[in-house]
Amino acid sequence: MSVHILIIDDEMNWIKTFSDILIDYQVCDAEDIFNATNLSDACEVLRNNAIDILFLDLNLGCESGQDAIQGLRAEFPNSTLVVMSGVTTGSIPLMCMERGAYDYLPKAMSTDELVLSIQKVISRVEHFDRVRFAPNDLSMVNTQLPFSSYVTQDEKLHSVFEYLKVVSMTQHPILITGESGVGKGVLAKAIAEYSRPNGPFVSLNVAGLDEQMFSDTLFGHTKGAYTNASSQRTGMIAKANGGTLFLDEIGDLSLSQQIKLLYFTQSGEYQRIGSDLIETSDAKIVFATNQNLIELIELGKFRKDLFYRLNTHHINIPPLRQRIGDIPLLIKKFVHQAAEDYAINVPHISDGLIELLKSYCYPGNVRELSSIVYNAVLKSDGQVLTFSDFEFPEIRDIESCSLNAEPETNDTSFKRLDDLFDEKIIDALRVSDGNQSKAASLLGVSQSTISRRLKKLQI
The missing domain is CATH 1.10.8.60 (Helicase, Ruva Protein; domain 3)
Known part of the structure; x- marks a missing residue:
């Protein structure tokens, strides 16, 4: 696939450096790279060319790239927007992703890391192109299995179903947010039926679980791991192996519980309580919460690294x-x-x-x-x-x-x-x-x- 890329940056030296990296690592050809030093020129390029990925700098002279994210996403929804900036501290990366950026890449990252990150974005674009030109009419996906279980005629949710048909087949976790009662569990079950139709669907509401109960329920324990542990217990992760694990109300987890969850979501590895054996699971993980994780992060109640991990594929269900x-x-x-x-x-x-x-x-x-x-x-x-x-x-x-x-x-x-x-x-x-x-x-x-x-x- 030939990928068309637009670099929006007011520093021509960076545009030249970035373009050379894309060409040298065979990400794309020189004729497929466009550039603009301001938002007006960028919009002109986007209107006249089929741009797959646009890399946006936050500081464009007197213009703010951060303020432009929502407008660019609204006017050019078929272009994947990635923010590239020298700013890596504070809540700016979170705010950019909340406004619609697919990813936030620091300019200071190594060339190898940069190329790897770009290849992941390209993989996403290729997935969407396969969906867009598939023979099936995906605009009618809500009337077909598996998402017909979620009754709606809302166009935004129809787009969500298209998106889910792609990302459900990856091993990346999926985060579903929305108010209580909007049907997050129904959508999680639909994802499971589509991505792992022959595997188990294991659901766990983690709200109210203390440290011991959380680890015991999720990871299981060995016989004699603690008092009254008279037999081995199989945790939810093991039960969901080959299928889908749905963890609801993750916004209620303590910071120490979040650390355990982060390690598992990154590596797929876990240990039962009382065991030194490292076990693995290939379960598809779907998370849900009715809380605003951005606000929890600002209050110090939710880990940024876990949020970044979960926010790879984020679905928000609007209220009724x-x-x-x-x-x-x-x-x-x-x-x-x-x-x-x-x-x-x-x-x-x-x-x-x-x-x-x-x-x-x-x-x-x-x-x-x-x-x-x-x-x-x-x-x-x-x-x-x-x-x-x-x-x-x-x-x-x-x-x-x-x-x-x-x-x-x-x-x-x-x-x-x-x-x-x-x-x-x-x-x-x-x-x-x-x-x-x-x-x-x-x-x-x-x-x-x-x-x-x-x-x-x-x-």
């Missing part, structure tokens, strides 16, 4: 309030599942009712929606679902749950049920074009109740 189009699909899925589990008829649910249910922000995400729907189906007894069948454990101000905001947690964010019911009456009337009988049917109340509440509201 940012993908409202998925709510109707999920409601229908859960209604059918609940009816099957309860052995009752599938209750009827109108489009108008679904529109009303879309107005709630679901701070508990998909997990909360599933619970609410299951409870409503049970109350309906297989007949017709109405709004009164749905109970919302956390009644929040809808405005505080806008598409781009986090739900508020202070007392002022809660609404009285009485006020919420009035809002739903207005919503139901809007959906039913002002027909009070239809609105009453949607809400599961009488038409007189609607009329009485409207008089109270002076409508």
Whole structure:
């Protein structure tokens, strides 16, 4: 494959040095290397040429490469962006990767290390090209196994599925982040079904495990390793050999636990408690957390080296309030599942009712929606679902749950049920074009109740 590279740097001496390295080590030919000394020229090159990899310096005279990362990724998503800089301290490397850079390479690294790092980036580009030009239509991957288990019509998640079809086949770990309840475990299981379909799927929530329990559960122990160790125990790593190991809530690990995890993820080697024997595992490792690891690093609660290791392939699942189009699909899925589990008829649910249910922000995400729907189906007894069948454990101000905001947690964010019911009456009337009988049917109340509440509201 011929790789086209763009070097963005305001120092021509560095551009010349870097270009010579690329040519001497046969990374690419001279005619495949482009350069620019400022962002304006760089964008012109990117618009007129199919650039596979762009190497961006952070200091471009009066311009900031760090501030340009998000804009370049948004305008040229098919180009892999790698930051190269003389700055290697502080939180700058983390911030660059958080903004969308694929990697952060210090200019001071040795030539051999530099070439090796570049070859890894090229390997990623080649993987994506094979996917891009494969005969299968990957834009429809969400409707095909294995990712069909994750119900969504969100375009960003469709892109995530394409990405996962590539990186799932590598030995690199995968990090899944997102709020509680968004379906990180579901996605981890889908990754396992795709990459290791015949291997075991071993899941472990590490939150709350103390030092002893963490090591014992993950690595296992030998007979007599400590008091009451009357027999040998096989750890989760050994059980996942040949398959996938899913470690959830890794943001809760202590620093000493993180050291043990770092060694294993780097080498694939581990030792049972009480044993000097070094064992190996080829398990695919998938990590998940609902915490912001960047913030934990800044607080000194998460190791940078472990983050760099896990962040090789990072997937972030947006909350349900940012993908409202998925709510109707999920409601229908859960209604059918609940009816099957309860052995009752599938209750009827109108489009108008679904529109009303879309107005709630679901701070508990998909997990909360599933619970609410299951409870409503049970109350309906297989007949017709109405709004009164749905109970919302956390009644929040809808405005505080806008598409781009986090739900508020202070007392002022809660609404009285009485006020919420009035809002739903207005919503139901809007959906039913002002027909009070239809609105009453949607809400599961009488038409007189609607009329009485409207008089109270002076409508």
